[in-house]
Amino acid sequence: EAGVTQFPSHSVIEKGQTVTLRCDPISGHDNLYWYRRVMGKEIKFLLHFVKESKQDESGMPNNRFLAERTGGTYSTLKVQPAELEDSGVYFCASSHLRGSTSTDTQYFGPGTRLTVL
Amino acid sequence: AQSVTQPDIHITVSEGASLELRCNYSYGATPYLFWYVQSPGQGLQLLLKYFSGDTLVQGIKGFEAEFKRSQSSFNLRKPSVHWSDAAEYFCAVNTGNQFYFGTGTSLTVIP
Numbered sequence: 001e002a003g004v005t006q007f008p009s010h011s012v013i014e015k016g017q018t019v020t021l022r023c024d025p026i027s028g029h030d031n032l033y034w035y036r037r038v039m040g041k042e043i044k045f046l047l048h049f050v051k052e053s054k055q056d057e058s059g060m061p062n063n064r065f066l067a068e069r070t071g072g073t074y075s076t077l078k079v080q081p082a083e084l085e086d087s088g089v090y091f092c093a094s095s096h097l098r099g100s101t102s103t104d105t106q107y108f109g110p111g112t113r114l115t116v117l
Numbered sequence: 118a119q120s121v122t123q124p125d126i127h128i129t130v131s132e133g134a135s136l137e138l139r140c141n142y143s144y145g146a147t148p149y150l151f152w153y154v155q156s157p158g159q160g161l162q163l164l165l166k167y168f169s170g171d172t173l174v175q176g177i178k179g180f181e182a183e184f185k186r187s188q189s190s191f192n193l194r195k196p197s198v199h200w201s202d203a204a205e206y207f208c209a210v211n212t213g214n215q216f217y218f219g220t221g222t223s224l225t226v227i228p
Contacts, residue, residue, distance in 0.1 A: 004160060033216075042121070043207065043218040056215070091161065106216065108153070108161035 002026065004109035006092050012115045018080040021112045025074070025094030031055075032075050033095075033106060034067060038088040046090075049075060061086075082116045089113050119144045121208050123219035130198050131227050138193040138222050140208030149211040150191040152182055155221075156204040164206075167191065178202070200226045 005024045013019050025032045034046040046065070047057040051072035060067070064083070069075040079086050093106040122141045130136055142148055149168050153161040165176025172184040182193045191208060203226045208219045 035216075035218075040220070042220045043209075043216075045215040045217075048215075059215070093161075104211065105151075105163055105166065107163075110158060110160040 004092055004094050004107050006090075006109040006112050008112060009110065010113045010115075012117065013082055014117050015084055016081045018078065019082055019114060021077045021079075021090050021114070023075045023077070023092030023094075023109060025092070026096070026107055029094035029096045029107075030072070031095040031104065031106075032069060033093040034075070034077055035091040035093065036088050037091065037111075038085075043091065046077075079114075082114075084116050087114055087116045119210060119212055119215075119217045121210055121217050121219040123206075123208055123222050125222045126220070127223045127225070129225040129227060132200050133197050136193075136195045136198045136202070136224070138206050138208075138224070140191045140193065140219060141189050142191065142208070142210045142217075143189065144210050144212060144217075146212070148184075148191075149213075150182075150184060151209045151211065151216075152176065152180070152191070152193050153207045153209065154178075154204045155207065161207060164193070198224075198226055200228065202226055 007022045032049040035043050037043045045059040048055045049069045052069050066078045089111040091111045093108045095104040095106045120143045151166045152164040155161045164180050167174045167184045205221045205223045207221050209216050
């Protein structure tokens with residue numbers, strides 16, 4: 001079974017540019033999560049999809065970030081325009097349990113390292 | 118507010134030595150606790166998890182963790198470290214809505 005994949009693995013862009021990150025969850029997983037880790041800090045929750053619907057986007061930093069999951073399969077996270085403080089590693093995770101997510105095991109991708117210059 | 122603290126940013130141990138990584142959490146209800154490991158270039162891999170029952174949980178790669186409610190801790194242990202255990206380790210609590218992670222502990226293993 002293929003794991004969670006993310007593309008690209010690295011991205012270096014200049015301030016003001018746009019970047020789109022992609023996440024392909026494990027097949028059949030309805031829950032998809034985005035997280036971000038700024039260097040030296042904890043991994044922080046950004047948002048949660050259940051299929052194509054946003055269940056919780058309370059962790060999104062601001063309106064420069066837009067996440068989509070059309071069709072309930074893969075997801076994209078667009079940053080437009082990028083700022084210096086957006087640099088970090090963006091992780092995607094997926095899980096398949098429905099109902100209570102307390103006991104969900106989330107399976108993580110390798111992350112996309114974003115550097116904004 | 119929920120939080121997870123990993124007080125050790127970096128730990129160095131000799132191969133074959135025992136290991137304990139500390140994790141303290143702050144959460145008002147029953148915690149669902151996890152340990153993940155990230156090797157270079159890899160995603161976070163689940164080592165073990167605690168939901169209820171026996172407070173000593175066994176995981177993969179010879180790791181175990183003990184949940185101590187009185188101390189709000191969920192420390193990770195391994196009796197004998199292998200060079201391949203060098204990685205970054207993350208403790209996390211799942212509140213049902215979100216995962217809260219600690220800042221991670223980077224483990225170096227010396228021969």
